[in-house]
Amino acid sequence: MKPENYPQTPSHLWEHFYQITQIPRPSKAEAAVRQYVIDRAEARGCRWQADAVGNVVVYVPASPGMEASGTVIIQNHLDMVTVKTEDKAHDFDRDPLQLRVEDGWLKADRTTLGADNGIGCAAALAVMTDDSVQHPPLELLFTVDEETGLGGARELDAGMLSGDRMLNLDTEDWNELYIGCAGGGGWTFTRGFATEAAADGLAGFHLNLKGLAGGHSGIQIHEQLGNAIKLLVDVLQGVEGLRLGGIAAGVAHNVIPREGDVYFACPAEAAPALEARLDTLSGHWRGYLPAADHGLEAALAPWRAESLLSAADSAAVLDLLAVFPHGAQSYNLAQPADLVDLSINLARVELAAGELFIESSFRFFNADQAQPLRRAVESLARLAGLEVHPMAGYPGWQPDFTSALLAQGKALHRRLFDVEPAVKAIHAGLECGLLKSKKPDVDILSFGPTIRGAHSPSERLQIDTVPPFWQLLTALLAEM
Template structure:
């Protein structure tokens, strides 16, 4: 199946992507892909190092005639988001990604594809391996753990890189040149609740919300897609008079809009429950009929009996908190059209055995606005007596419209495509802002091929866009300014 991918053009790019996708590379578990990348560099006879946190740097001298050009850092991250459909049997820790061609798209079989940021990694690998591509001196920087904390970028020490220009290959629209991005902070609330016995007359039910699109919690937040955790809470809130919660699991990753949520509940009156359940189900379906056509909301009797449920007072607090906690766009940028400035994703909710945990990812391109939303969430959770922890804080990347490398890319794009590129900031976390803290003089830009549905099993990469992007990369390398 992956042989079909290897025959796509440009073969140099797609073959390296297939090689990379054969290596399991979940965030926080990058040992195998780090070893893979180090072996790759050493087998080419290039200087290859691993820094203290696991980032891999491979250096390649300039090709003949390009020695007088500024050194370029080509940068992408090694890890990928792991998401799969509920009915897909796949072990990300042991299996390589199974890919297929679908018209102009490369997809995976029921899982994320890893094009984010695997196509960037594959691009750099192809350039390092080639004896024909013209380029200045290159430092290839492969960072780790971008998706769940950016610890690779945070741990990269100043002075290690020698390059003057950084090309980040992690943008997901081929007509876009990225000049800025959002920062982020993880907001985690934990609490406890009293467990009480289930009334003898109660009936156990399983409520499921599934079939949502999900997607990237930064890039896709503007679409107003359904959040499984918020929708589940609406259902529980609407039926709370006859319902007691025993267990709840919704979402999986902070940077992915939650697609599924499952609740185990005890129902004291089936007739009243079904009456309210059908009302709220119908209302939600009507709201999301155009955005979420595959949305499924079900409630079915569960075999067996429940031992414990959440006490009524604690349940009331929990449902109120989940109603009040902000999810989605918080503020649009007043300076850049159609750019989300600040948002929050209620990514993961867990209720079981007397413990509550709510995990959020708050993003913003403005630090004070990010702090404002994080504080608002903290206040809501504190009012319920929950403990709140803020962690993984990372800065945004402020646009520099006078960037010399921006002018190079902007002019090249227009020359090659007959139209101007979309020079924009994005509401996602790129590593440029973090890297810029230790390398403030480095001129940075971001671009990449078109990728849709990142962070979801619907992730797909455009074949024609990859061809357009590849030609753009080669022209950029030829046109790097002189020292």
């Protein structure tokens, strides 16, 4: 149900966004939201086309008098990250999001909101359905599977597009114009271990850690948010005789892990020291983690130990996770200190029935700079006896400070709001890099309203940044 205080203006944009939030749209399952786009296009008499992987382009005729203007592409992705708190019952394949407005922010109830990139999709649809908007011929590009590795953009049939100017609406800071983004890559690692039955004299435990903020592994990696995997290892590493039974931590390659579970056994006489260690470390963590992570909770509970790794293999797994790199690796020397040049996210760890699975991803602006990190991680994996499975990478979008579209956007922003917009690159994998590689001559500019906590249950959209975002978008289209 729509909240009573749900925003009203601009009306077309907010209505489309609400409808999008009511349609489940995890990555690789965008059929229903794609159909919503197609239905809106057909209701307006607009032609549309889809490629083999499900990307859709809607062709919107020019407003009267703008037929001779060059075609403009407006690009967004249909899928969303699906993360919830442990206490929230929600099926992202079936359930609509439950929205609420608090202190000027639009949120969802203990789940991701999907403003990344649903608000951009809503804006593109609003341009099509709001007759007051003046615009040149448009190609509204809605891609799929962005959040699991930019799969839709990677496989896009660029022959569906003719425009040579593109507006990407997938950045998250109002009063900022983006002209570059990071590239990326990653891996999964696997290894099988022999297991044994639990021996007498061992006590089984379930260690649960929750309440961290989590977040976007690109745009928030410099915030030094707690990684649940690293904190769990911090508790267990060095416990004499510890034997692992299972691990489950993290949800996706582009999400900083916010919670996790470890199932293990250790000599019964070690249990009191382990409880005391957990209490001590919880205090230490709050001493250096950011305030967003101070809601963390860690608890031990009894567990019936059955199938376990040996003590030596258990120590090897914990040692590997302790030394596995995570976080910002280098910063851009010519830009503000929050622009990271190179980073890595230790994203997921699973151990079940002796089978270990690790997932990690990295981001970069300079592919050459990323090579030593890539080689180091793969060397570490080989030393640990892991099988290395590289994920498909994607290119960055190199900033172009001579862009005509940038100059136009800056001048218009100053004229409309009497504020000089910041010009930035973002340490996240926008689809612009891949799209630029497919259409090298396209001029791209990216902007959006303010979103915080993307890829986490704290995701929220600052409501009062949406009207000026809409004003800039529609004014820019009117003069293109």
